[in-house]
Amino acid sequence: MEKGLISVIVPVYGVEQYLRCCLESIANQSYTNFECICVDDGSPDNSYKILQEYCTKDPRFSTVRTQNRGVSAARNEGIDRARGEYIAFIDGDDFIYFRFLEQLQNDITLHHTDIACCGFQPVTEGAKYFSTSFQAPPHHNSFSSSSPLLSFFRQRELVNVVVWNKLYLADLVKKHRFSEELPCAEDDMFTYQVLCSAKKIACNPAKLVSYRNRKSSLSKNYNSDAKFKFACAFADFAQHAEGLTAEEHRSLKKKAVNVLYRETIKTPFRAQPLVSQETIASARERLLSVTNKGQIDYKSLCPQYRMVCWLVKIGQGRLAVILVCGRLFNWKL
Incomplete structure (x- = not known):
């Protein structure tokens, strides 16, 4: 050097x-x-x-x-x-x-x-x-x-x-x-x-x-699968990051959870003028996957995001699309 x-x-x-x-x-x-x-x-x-x-x-x-x-x-x-x-x-x-x-x-x-x-x-x-x-x-x-x-x-x-x-x-x-x-x-x-x-x-x-x-x-070229792969890798990193203060670790995990929400639900839903049933099914499959792996801490999400995730998980994806894309109740989704 x-x-x-x-x-x-x-x-x-x-x-x-x-x-x-x-x-x-x-x-x-x-x-x-x-x-x-x-x-x-x-x-x-x-x-x-x-x-x-x-x-x-x-x-x-x-x-x-x-x-x-x-x-x-x-x-x-x-x-x-x-x-x-x-x-x-x-x-x-x-x-x-x-x-x-x-x-x-x-x-x-x-x-x-x-x-x-x-x-x-x-x-x-x-x-x-x-x-x-x-x-x-x-x-x-x-x-x-x-x-x-x-x-x-x-x-x-x-x-x-x-x-x-x-x-x-x-x-x-x-x-x-x-x-x-x-x-x-x-x-x-x-x-x-x-x-x-x-x-x-x-x-x-x-x-x-x-x-x-x-x-x-x-x-600028959006690829849903690629972005989701990054979100999962980031969530894994945030979970196991060492040498951080409690505030730093809390902030990092909150960021990772919000990136997971964004790439699992928010961006795929908003990337299409009309959200297909295939996109909704894919979002549910991904959400269940990161939930089962313990990668997503729902407590780190705001109440609106938690409700959207719950709707997707129970099979009410079309209503979740309305909330995310229609911005009902002036929620900042």
């Missing part, structure tokens, strides 16, 4: 038209002591050629090409190769403010934290580096918290599940891996694990990352 060095890990797949924008924003960082590890996850376009171009002209850049195994495997490959004291993850279709690394490294040093995070702003699919309103963000004072997990629940506008608005101590990251089994929400699981392990986090409200809003993004 090289003291002071920041390892920037960029997973790349099919982002040829955005990649130069991303790499330029990294190359132009005011904090120059970094290595950029680009992992081409078997891109079918010219992304790898662009990566080779940057490696040739800037020795801080390196690239490795792998078979297509998904973003989690690509990030894990980068973690294995990282030599830095710090690690940052940047997606190949996003770009960062030129003081992103400098400000977050300063925040970690100033507050003696394991993680520093910042704000971000969405930009259009066709946004160009240096041609947007992405100029120097207003000055913001960073602040720190001795409970990263509780900060997540209380400061959601800053501490969120994405990994690309954060700088981590490498020692913390290397204790964990991105799950290569989960078909979605890899960022979520990794972030919960890291927040449970970290002792302190610094938050900087400045919007130092431009997140590209792409219609074809994987995060």
Whole structure:
């Protein structure tokens, strides 16, 4: 591990038209002591050629090409190769403010934290580096918290599940891996694990990352089975998480139970204009499954959610659909 060095890990797949924008924003960082590890996850376009171009002209850049195994495997490959004291993850279709690394490294040093995070702003699919309103963000004072997990629940506008608005101590990251089994929400699981392990986090409200809003993004393609698999894995993790205070454990389990409700009932019901009997039957089967496994604590749900679950369990799914989709009685379902 090289003291002071920041390892920037960029997973790349099919982002040829955005990649130069991303790499330029990294190359132009005011904090120059970094290595950029680009992992081409078997891109079918010219992304790898662009990566080779940057490696040739800037020795801080390196690239490795792998078979297509998904973003989690690509990030894990980068973690294995990282030599830095710090690690940052940047997606190949996003770009960062030129003081992103400098400000977050300063925040970690100033507050003696394991993680520093910042704000971000969405930009259009066709946004160009240096041609947007992405100029120097207003000055913001960073602040720190001795409970990263509780900060997540209380400061959601800053501490969120994405990994690309954060700088981590490498020692913390290397204790964990991105799950290569989960078909979605890899960022979520990794972030919960890291927040449970970290002792302190610094938050900087400045919007130092431009997140590209792409219609074809994987995060926008809803898959009920994949989301339910994540919800079950998260519930298992929350049940067995160690080293937490009573308040942290209670908050984590409550979050996990609400994610289970959302992916078992709420989102599948609202994903269709007319909810099919097959969707209702699937929701009941899933609800009975997580109940039998002890993964869902109904006491952690609000009364409205508990009633919906009860209706689904006893076979009154159509009435549950009316409550969830019709928003009867002004319930915030």
